[in-house]
Amino acid sequence: MTEAQTKTEITFEDFKTExxxxxxxxxxxxxxxxxxxxxxxxGKAKFGIFGDGKEVPQLALAKAFQNGDFRSGYYRDQTFxxxxxxxxxxxxxxxxxxxxxxxxxxxxAGRQMGGHFATHSLDENGNWNNLTQQKNSSADISPxxxxxxxxxxxxQASKIYRNVRGLEDLTKFSNAGNEVAWGTIGNASxxxxxxxxxxxxxxxxxxxxxxSVWDDEYGISVHARHQTTKENISEILxxxxxxxxxxxxxxxxxxxxxxxxxVEAYQKAGAIAxxxxxxxxxxxxxxxxxxxxxxxxxxERYKNAERLAWEAQFDCLAQMRxxxxxxxxxxxxxxxxxxxxxxxxxxxxxxxxxxAFVSPMKEEQQELVSLLNSIAETSSNKVFxxxxxxxxxSIKEPIRKDIITxxxxxxxxxxxxxxxxxxxxxxxxxxxxxxxxxxxxLFSQSDKTVLGATTVAPTYDESAEEVDARLVLRDxxxxxxxxxxxxxxxxxDAGNIGDVNQGLEGMQEKYGxxxxxxxxxxxxxxxxxxxxxxxxxxxxxxxxQYLDYLLYAIQIMSDDLAxxxxxxxxxxKAPLIIRTRGxxxxxxxxxxxxxxxxxxAIRGIHVLVPRNMTKAAGFYNTLLETDEPALVVECLNGYxxxxxxxxxxxxxxxxxxxxxxxxxxxxxxxxxxxSTLRIIEQAAKELLEVGINVxxxxxxxxxxxxxxxxxxxxxxxxxxxxxxxxxxxxxxxxYLLQQIIDEQNGYQYLDSQPQTLAAKAHRPSYGTDGDxxxxxxxxxxxxxxxxxxxxxxxxxxxSLY
Numbered sequence: 001m002t003e004a005q006t007k008t009e010i011t012f013e014d015f016k017t018e019x020x021x022x023x024x025x026x027x028x029x030x031x032x033x034x035x036x037x038x039x040x041x042x043g044k045a046k047f048g049i050f051g052d053g054k055e056v057p058q059l060a061l062a063k064a065f066q067n068g069d070f071r072s073g074y075y076r077d078q079t080f081x082x083x084x085x086x087x088x089x090x091x092x093x094x095x096x097x098x099x100x101x102x103x104x105x106x107x108x109a110g111r112q113m114g115g116h117f118a119t120h121s122l123d124e125n126g127n128w129n130n131l132t133q134q135k136n137s138s139a140d141i142s143p144x145x146x147x148x149x150x151x152x153x154x155x156q157a158s159k160i161y162r163n164v165r166g167l168e169d170l171t172k173f174s175n176a177g178n179e180v181a182w183g184t185i186g187n188a189s190x191x192x193x194x195x196x197x198x199x200x201x202x203x204x205x206x207x208x209x210x211x212s213v214w215d216d217e218y219g220i221s222v223h224a225r226h227q228t229t230k231e232n233i234s235e236i237l238x239x240x241x242x243x244x245x246x247x248x249x250x251x252x253x254x255x256x257x258x259x260x261x262x263v264e265a266y267q268k269a270g271a272i273a274x275x276x277x278x279x280x281x282x283x284x285x286x287x288x289x290x291x292x293x294x295x296x297x298x299x300e301r302y303k304n305a306e307r308l309a310w311e312a313q314f315d316c317l318a319q320m321r322x323x324x325x326x327x328x329x330x331x332x333x334x335x336x337x338x339x340x341x342x343x344x345x346x347x348x349x350x351x352x353x354x355x356a357f358v359s360p361m362k363e364e365q366q367e368l369v370s371l372l373n374s375i376a377e378t379s380s381n382k383v384f385x386x387x388x389x390x391x392x393x394s395i396k397e398p399i400r401k402d403i404i405t406x407x408x409x410x411x412x413x414x415x416x417x418x419x420x421x422x423x424x425x426x427x428x429x430x431x432x433x434x435x436x437x438x439x440x441x442l443f444s445q446s447d448k449t450v451l452g453a454t455t456v457a458p459t460y461d462e463s464a465e466e467v468d469a470r471l472v473l474r475d476x477x478x479x480x481x482x483x484x485x486x487x488x489x490x491x492x493d494a495g496n497i498g499d500v501n502q503g504l505e506g507m508q509e510k511y512g513x514x515x516x517x518x519x520x521x522x523x524x525x526x527x528x529x530x531x532x533x534x535x536x537x538x539x540x541x542x543x544x545q546y547l548d549y550l551l552y553a554i555q556i557m558s559d560d561l562a563x564x565x566x567x568x569x570x571x572x573k574a575p576l577i578i579r580t581r582g583x584x585x586x587x588x589x590x591x592x593x594x595x596x597x598x599x600x601a602i603r604g605i606h607v608l609v610p611r612n613m614t615k616a617a618g619f620y621n622t623l624l625e626t627d628e629p630a631l632v633v634e635c636l637n638g639y640x641x642x643x644x645x646x647x648x649x650x651x652x653x654x655x656x657x658x659x660x661x662x663x664x665x666x667x668x669x670x671x672x673x674x675s676t677l678r679i680i681e682q683a684a685k686e687l688l689e690v691g692i693n694v695x696x697x698x699x700x701x702x703x704x705x706x707x708x709x710x711x712x713x714x715x716x717x718x719x720x721x722x723x724x725x726x727x728x729x730x731x732x733x734x735y736l737l738q739q740i741i742d743e744q745n746g747y748q749y750l751d752s753q754p755q756t757l758a759a760k761a762h763r764p765s766y767g768t769d770g771d772x773x774x775x776x777x778x779x780x781x782x783x784x785x786x787x788x789x790x791x792x793x794x795x796x797x798x799s800l801y
Contacts, residue, residue: 016329022083022259023320023330024338026055029079030317031346032092033291036114040295044354045096048295049115051076053288054214056316057254059083060262061212064270065182068132068175070536072151073184075115075140076214080184084135086119089349090356097357100437102569104356108139109437109569116140120571121535126446126627128537130172132179138535139568143559145185145192149525150560152198153532153540155181155207159277160538164514166485173537180273181532183211187285188219190233194524194556199249199281201525203240206247208273210266210280214256216287221302234283242278250280256287257319288315358397364430365398368407371426375410375419385410400434441570442604448627450606451707455655456621458614458646466642469613473503473634476617479650481511484539484624489579490517491526491543500545501581501639503613519543523552527578531561534574539624547582547633548592554601561629562604576629577620578605581636583675583726586771588763590636593674596731598631599702606630606656607703609673614643615700618654625653635675657704659711665695668720668785671711671736673699676726676776683781691796692789702732705739712744719751720788726775729758752792757784 010018033050040048051058054076062083065071071080081087087107094104096114107118118139121129138150161167162177189195190213202209213233217224224231234253242248250272254265262284269280288311292299300308312318324330330338369389376385392398392406407427414420443449480487489504495518498505508516519526523544530542544550550557557578564574583593599607606623608630610616616634623630646652662677663684672680677698684694695714699705715721721740725733733756740746741754757776764774783800790797 019259019324019329020334020338022059023324023335024342025083026059026079026317026320027339027342028089028346029055029082031342032078032089035346035350036093036096037291037295039093039096039350045114046098047113048096049075049113049293050291051078051115052290053216053311053316054256055079056259056320057212057214057256057262057284057287060259060266061182061184063263064210064266065135066180066270066274067135068179069135070154070179070181070532071117071137071184072147072154072181072532073117073137073140074144074147074186074189075113075142076186077117077184078115081117081137086135086137087117089346090353093350093353094357097353099353099357101356102571104353106571108567111438111567111569112140113142116142116567118568118572120568122571122573124570126444126448126570126573128172131536132172132175138532139564139572141559141563141567143555144189145194146556146559148183148185148192148194148198149528149556150531150535151181151183151209151211151528152201152205152207152525153529153534154536155202155209155279155532156205156529157533157536157538158208159205160488160514160533162277164485164488164512170486170537177208177277178274180208180210180270183209185211185213186219187213187215187217187224187233188222188227191219191227197522197525198528199237199240201520201522201529202279203248204520206277207279208277210269210273210282212282212284214287215283215285216289218289218293218299218302220293221297221299232283234281237281240281247278250278251283252280253283253285256284257314257316259316259320259323286314290315361398361400361403364400364403365392365395368403368426369393371423372406372410375414375423379414379417379419381413384413404430404434441565441568443606444565444573444626444628445570446627448625450622450626450628450630450656451704453622453626453653453656455658456618456648456651456653458618458652459648460644461647464644464647467645468639469641469643470501470503470505470639472613472643472645473617473639474498474505474507475645476620476649477504477507478510480620480624481507481515483650486537487539487541487624488515488517488533489541489543490519490529491579492519492521492545494518494543499543501636503634503639523549524556527553527556527561527576530576530578531556531564531574534576534629535572539575539577541577541579541620544578544580546590546636547580547594548589550578550580550598550631551594554598557605557631558601562602564604565628566604573627574629575623575627577623578629578631579634580631581634583633583635584637584771584775586764586768587766592763593726593759594731595702595725595727596735599732599735602631603703604629605703606701608632608656608701609699610654611635611674611677611698611700612638612641612643614646615654617646617649618652619656621650622653622656630656633674637675654700656701657707658700659706659708660698660700661695661710661714662698663694663696665693665718667693667718668722668788669695669697669711669714669718670722670724670781670785671697671699671740672724673702674726676724679776679778680724680781683778683785686778686782687785690786692785694785699736702735705736706744709744711740712746712749715740715746716749719749720792721746721750721754722757722785722788723755724757724776724781724784726759728761729756731758733758752788755784755788757781
């Protein structure tokens with residue numbers, strides 16, 4: 001694919017060549033959309049959503065886009081990707097077919113539907129490429145406006161690199177902060193709260209962000225009058241326009257079919273953002289969508305004849321043709337020749353992509369057919385095996401489901417026969433080969449994975465006094481900021497007052513307002529700041545004030561951060577640390593522990609639940625030496641409790657995925673985490689008085705959980721299990737029970753029914769009594785353990801009730 005170029009001084013012939021090259025790129029992109037739709041409708045591809053109608057403004061964007069810049073867009077930017085040389089025709093169709101080879105589909109290796117674009121920030125070993133020497137696209141996601149929070153962080157990274165000292169050596173990530181983050185979104189998606197939250201935050205932060213709104217008047221079938229006040233996003237955002245006295249945005253409007261005006265607008269927007277670090281909004285209106293929203297339906301159903309006629313006339317490619325002819329840059333015949341050549345190239349690229357997609361599966365099909373024919377010869381079920389084999393062989397274009405399904409069905413027919421072992425081995429080898437194509441890289445597979453981190457215990461002076469636990473955190477953060485100049489923290493009240501619990505006391509004064517920063521009440525974009533900056537080589541810690549408020553950001557965590565390494569097959573990463581606090585407070589809104597929801601929504605992010613601040617500090621130290629994202633939940637009622645101050649601040653590391661036995665016992669294993677452990681410890685003392693010796697295990701991390709399977713080793717000794725949690729019934733306690741009983745095969749050592757003790761199904765009521773009657777108390781733990789022991793040994797432990 002030819003990359004769009006611009007020069008500062010060019011001749012007319014150079015200009016003509018450049019413009020005609022742009023036209024060719026746009027025409028190829030349009031042909032890809034048209035042929036792509038046919039591939040879906042004929043069943044070769046599952047779904048299609050294309051960039052037809054948006055080609056010309058994307059050419060203009062590509063001309064202003066420079067090496068080191070980042071795109072955070074949505075699923076209609078194929079022309080832009082072609083114009084910057086990052087998407088070929090064959091790659092476009094490979095993505096449409098879902099080719100699981102990263103060589104063929106470098107965007108996601110078949111893990112996302114077509115139209116979702118990414119470049120490679122990492123090499124095959126998970127190490128950073130030089131991002132300043134390439135044009136970068138952060139990996140797209142489908143949830144509408146979900147690309148916006150990340151965009152904010154991508155732009156803010158430039159501000160950090162330009163203004164924070166100590167980052168001069170990080171030359172592979174930034175050239176003195178001169179990079180622009182370019183966002184794209186459809187006009188209907190500007191109705192989403194994430195759009196407005198990001199627009200506001202970027203205006204406050206004054207970061208180099210250029211936001212393009214592709215406006216074709218519709219959101220699927222719903223007209224703009226149902227989407228946007230005044231049917232005009234730039235009109236209602238006029239209050240953001242900067243002036244001589246106030247910071248804000250530069251706001252531009254331009255027609256999506258006007259090629260020269262678009263080029264001028266994007267050059268101007270890029271210069272303003274790059275040089276002045278001012279955000280720019282470009283409202284690109286009067287666009288069309290020739291094939292409708294997607295292959296799921298037809299736009300003729302909801303557009304009237306007048307609108308369809310207007311779209312045919314003001315299609316951006318049609319208008320570009322008129323402009324080229326009117327300005328003597330090409331004749332109609334020359335443009336027709338370009339059109340014909342584009343159709344030929346697209347057809348050839350499509351055929352090559354399809355051949356590359358189906359060829360490996362045909363080879364796998366033939367391999368299995370040959371094996372089954374051989375097995376059938378000696379089987380008592382020869383007739384039935386031959387039927388399955390013939391059905392598989394008759395499939396002209398098999399998929400892997402067809403292949404493995406046939407093998408597994410035949411396996412049932414050869415049990416206890418000579419062919420069983422051979423076929424079972426083939427199935428196992430095939431699964432081991434194919435499954436990673438769909439399942440790898442949920443977590444890092446580099447040498448910086450958290451599971452490879454070395455544990456370092458905290459050390460203490462003999463005369464060490466106990467201090468408020470918050471001071472351990474504070475002084476450890478001090479050590480972190482000194483050790484890692486690329487580290488920074490931000491959140492509500494994190495800056496000036498040093499967070500609501502004083503864990504950052506004095507840090508802003510020492511390290512400056514950019515590294516220790518206050519943020520507005522906008523949790524989703526706090527997360528987005530962290531994601532974007534982490535994608536550009538910084539080590540951000542995004543602070544969400546309370547665990548309950550994580551719900552504002554859970555969609556971004558789940559759909560973007562948690563899936564990033566997975567959906568790029570390990571070619572992008574964002575090692576963001578999310579800091580929050582929770583557990584055991586009083587009231588509905590500040591004491592929730594929705595851990596079950598969290599751990600099941602954010603697979604791909606580690607979830608760490610330290611029981612005290614020394615453990616929490618150790619987690620931060622560990623994470624900063626790894627390349628994976630994590631959520632750290634500090635115990636909110638633990639900041640004023642006393643802990644000893646370690647001497648090796650910034651160096652001691654809490655292991656991730658490793659449980660800790662904090663009290664040994666012989667009668668029952670109790671597993672829990674966080675503040676609830678203190679309640680269990682109190683109950684254990686009281687149980688010991690009646691002769692019941694409890695072994696207490698601190699989970700420490702929920703994702704991953706107990707990689708060494710220490711819990712089952714404890715159960716092998718005690719033969720009984722209770723999991724205690726302050727989440728709702730069926731939440732994290734059910735998850736932990738499943739891990740121990742199912743994953744660790746703990747059932748085989750149990751002499752009593754494994755049980756859970758959770759909070760009530762409702763949110764906690766207000767006040768101390770509300771906490772007592774809503775969540776497990778020491779008495780609840782005592783009586784639950786006692787009842788288990790009563791069932792086992794009623795003569796020693798008579799019923800309490």
